[in-house]
Amino acid sequence: MARFKPHSLKVGNRVTDAAQLTLRETLFPLFLVTILYFLWGFAYGLLDTLNKHFQNTLDITRTRSSGLQAAYFGAYPLASLGYANWVLRHFGYRATFILGLTLYGIGAFMMWPAALKQSFGGFCGATFIIGSGLGSLETAANPYMAVTGPPRYSELRINIAQAIQAIGTVVGPVLGSYVFFDETGDSVNALKTVQWVYLAIGCFVFCLAVVFYFSVIPEVTDADMSQQADLTHGAKGDDDKPFWKQYRLFHAAWAQFAYTGSQIAIAGYFINYVTEIRPNTSSALGAKFLAIAQGCFAAGRFSGSGIMKFIRPRWVFLFYLTCVIIFCAASITQRGNTGLAMLSMTLFFESVCFPTIVALGIRGLGRHTKRGSGVIVGGVVGGACIPPILASVADRRNSTAFAMIVPVMFFVSAETYALAVNFVPSYRERADKTGEDVGKVEKEGELSEEGSVQDDKAVVYEKENV
Numbered sequence: 001m002a003r004f005k006p007h008s009l010k011v012g013n014r015v016t017d018a019a020q021l022t023l024r025e026t027l028f029p030l031f032l033v034t035i036l037y038f039l040w041g042f043a044y045g046l047l048d049t050l051n052k053h054f055q056n057t058l059d060i061t062r063t064r065s066s067g068l069q070a071a072y073f074g075a076y077p078l079a080s081l082g083y084a085n086w087v088l089r090h091f092g093y094r095a096t097f098i099l100g101l102t103l104y105g106i107g108a109f110m111m112w113p114a115a116l117k118q119s120f121g122g123f124c125g126a127t128f129i130i131g132s133g134l135g136s137l138e139t140a141a142n143p144y145m146a147v148t149g150p151p152r153y154s155e156l157r158i159n160i161a162q163a164i165q166a167i168g169t170v171v172g173p174v175l176g177s178y179v180f181f182d183e184t185g186d187s188v189n190a191l192k193t194v195q196w197v198y199l200a201i202g203c204f205v206f207c208l209a210v211v212f213y214f215s216v217i218p219e220v221t222d223a224d225m226s227q228q229a230d231l232t233h234g235a236k237g238d239d240d241k242p243f244w245k246q247y248r249l250f251h252a253a254w255a256q257f258a259y260t261g262s263q264i265a266i267a268g269y270f271i272n273y274v275t276e277i278r279p280n281t282s283s284a285l286g287a288k289f290l291a292i293a294q295g296c297f298a299a300g301r302f303s304g305s306g307i308m309k310f311i312r313p314r315w316v317f318l319f320y321l322t323c324v325i326i327f328c329a330a331s332i333t334q335r336g337n338t339g340l341a342m343l344s345m346t347l348f349f350e351s352v353c354f355p356t357i358v359a360l361g362i363r364g365l366g367r368h369t370k371r372g373s374g375v376i377v378g379g380v381v382g383g384a385c386i387p388p389i390l391a392s393v394a395d396r397r398n399s400t401a402f403a404m405i406v407p408v409m410f411f412v413s414a415e416t417y418a419l420a421v422n423f424v425p426s427y428r429e430r431a432d433k434t435g436e437d438v439g440k441v442e443k444e445g446e447l448s449e450e451g452s453v454q455d456d457k458a459v460v461y462e463k464e465n466v
Contacts (some may be wrong), residue, residue, distance in 0.1 A: 029218055030149070032211070032212070032217065033141050034161045034164050036100075037141065039134075039137070039168065041169045041171075043104075047069070047268075054068070056283060061395060062394055062400075065391070069265075069383055070387070073260075073381055073384040074131070075128050079135030079139055080377035081375065081378045084136035084139040087136075088374070093217070093219055094219065096136055097140055100139075101205050102133070102209055105206045107126050107127065107128070108130060108202035110129060126198075138377050139377050155308055156313075158356075158358060159308060159356065161355070162301055162355040163302045163351075166294065243368050248361070248420075248430065252358075252360065254413070254417070255357055257379035257380075259321070259353050259382070260354060260380045262382070262408075265406065266347070270293060271287055271290055272400040273331075274290075276400050277335045279336070289340060296344050300350070301352060304316055308352075313360070317421070321353055321418045324353070328343070328404060328411060331343045331401065332402060362376065364430045393405075393406055
């Protein structure tokens with residue numbers, strides 16, 4: 001089967017059996033989609049670095065600088081619940097990937113005039129368009145990673161992909177501290193470097209959009225997900241209930257709102273926190289500490305993914321989120337290197353929460369999977385709501401450390417979902433039904449049959465080329 005060729009973007013609602021692919025058959029499409037994870041990780045990491053430096057370069061308060069996070073994450077629900085979700089349901093995953101990359105590229109190019117004019121409003125506008133693109137990508141990429149291939153590995157797949165995203169969040173602060181502000185400092189000259197970096201990002205993203213246009217990747221339709229839900233959860237599962245009665249989904253969406261908003265608030269004001277609680281720490285040095293903390297975040301993603309191979313993901317999720325609450329609470333009162341260590345450990349244990357909420361939240365939704373993933377990804381709007389609250393408390397108390405009480409409170413509310421998915425039977429049973437035989441690689445004695453199965457699937461994919 002050809003990997004690249006021009007073919008129609010419209011898929012239709014037909015059974016393609018793409019949700020039952022084996023591990024080997026999913027390697028190429030998942031590799032392409034994993035590149036997207038790195039892109040939005042890089043954009044997010046860069047945003048956290050720019051937040052603090054814009055406060056100094058453009059002489060704005062912490063509360064006003066939160067406008068970057070508000071613009072970035074405020075665009076997410078518009079994409080995940082609006083236009084991106086519409087494109088996903090009517091055209092499919094590949095079309096949504098192309099839409100997201102196009103918007104990302106446009107926003108990156110708009111950073112150029114914003115830097116020339118030294119306009120914070122311009123940066124927020126460009127960031128909003130970038131957020132629209134990344135929101136579109138997440139609307140499609142997270143469910144695609146979760147449902148393409150054997151269901152029992154969905155949390156593992158999405159956590160590995162999110163680990164690549166975490167590497168991007170490390171590269172962003174490193175680039176910011178060593179390229180943007182190392183020699184130029186917090187000066188207007190640093191903004192000139194920013195515009196060249198975003199120009200390069202825009203060019204790369206548009207090239208990647210062309211690659212996706214010509215790539216032949218399996219499409220997972222609502223009919224596929226309905227079929228998979230019948231295999232894993234029985235013919236009379238949540239798939240048969242109206243969408244508005246998917247209560248566990250909405251609980252997961254709230255957990256995503258509370259968790260993601262808190263994560264964004266901590267990362268966005270990490271440099272402020274370090275420069276305040278650790279003597280003789282500049283913004284550039286703070287950005288380096290942020291890069292180290294994001295490295296802990298990436299390490300947590302990889303270690304968490306490995307642990308999930310042996311322990312049920314819901315237990316790993318509960319343990320990690322509980323540790324997040326403990327270490328974040330400790331960072332409120334600790335100072336110096338101890339406080340820095342507490343907040344870095346918070347990032348380490350944050351690592352598996354987002355992707356695991358997505359995978360557990362959409363499990364068993366069947367034909368509602370695409371809409372459900374849009375609702376959960378829409379929970380990312382917490383990143384637009386919670387950072388301004390933290391910033392306002394920090395400005396009023398003149399203490400970013402004290403303001404860490406805000407994410408602690410929201411983390412506790414997210415913990416209710418982690419507890420429910422482990423101890424409430426209706427939550428736990430749906431989370432544990434993965435269909436052990438769905439997408440299973442054939443045994444050695446059936447290798448001859450495997451070839452014919454792959455040929456049949458290849459014929460299905462070729463129909464997309466009409």
